[in-house]
Amino acid sequence: MKLYDSGRAPNPRRVRVFLAEKGIDLALEQVDIGKLEQKSDAFTAINPYQRVPVLELDDGTLISETVAICRYIEETHPEPPLMGINAIDKAMVEMWQRRMELTLLLPVAFVFRHLHPAMKEMEVPQVAEWGEANRPRAIEQMRFLDAELANRAYIAGERFTIADITAMIALDFCKPSRIEIPDDLPNLSRWYEAVKARPSAQA
């Protein structure tokens, strides 16, 4: 089993942190996004969508899409559970994972892709107005989360889950996206420090 990875990109890191929480050590093969290697013929044969990460199983099966890769790992390595422990909990973790992805990580990524000069060749067309429209949405989501986290330890409840990984990486991605995280959000800040202090955050 090996993971097609790319050092700085947020999505491969979501999988690396997930693997670290599971205590799984995988072979990593680097795909250099800076050199557009993900658009090469060789990599397009691995993932026609030209995106990392991709998990290659020993039988040659290729799994793309961050959360689908995490699903496979969760099914084959259930401990510790990161995607819920019963029907209701699985649904709540998936609900929060999707909320963190669609209303936090995606807006931060749109700011990066549509406003950062380094993305000019990757994101065609760059729509600056769309980038700007997403900045306040990301901030608004942080304020909402701060209120939510007044009452519980982690995003989806009292247990660390994949929703925390998505949210942590969204906040980490604010720096290259030049989004300032408000400093008047004590609950969000307490949570963020706690998840960043976990050994998996180094992955």
Add this chain to the structure above:
Amino acid sequence: MKLYDSGRAPNPRRVRVFLAEKGIDLALEQVDIGKLEQKSDAFTAINPYQRVPVLELDDGTLISETVAICRYIEETHPEPPLMGINAIDKAMVEMWQRRMELTLLLPVAFVFRHLHPAMKEMEVPQVAEWGEANRPRAIEQMRFLDAELANRAYIAGERFTIADITAMIALDFCKPSRIEIPDDLPNLSRWYEAVKARPSAQA
């Protein structure tokens, strides 16, 4: 158990089709999006993200997010399986579900939200350039799918799954979004006619 629903919107319909495939008949409570009822205080207490669908369980648990609702139903009503039957299959179905959501339904929705006059009050700001940028992406995805469907019956393999539901509803949503589905895609067309002919498509 009841579902907060809204007749014409694509996401509640994804859940209704999923329920119909499972043979589950649920109480539906309508939320009138045209009247912005999803933004009322009463509905915000049900889903702070002000979106339908929401599934309310008999114990009062509220599950938002289409795919999280489907996950709960799949876990509690496994037959017929719509989200995969083993670790690899679950990952492949999730991979295709996400691809259909992120590279087909989302672009079609962006065209609708950012270009349709009826969305002026719902999508603030409407960024016409972003709407236009997504039109060719949706078409490109249809061409890609046509090639994929030359070799298999359904989006994620030989079995109908949640990925087919997402893709069918994305194509149905092309009409209000004023996106013309190319007529030179025979495999996509064969698949689309087959899924639309299922009784669940009436849901």
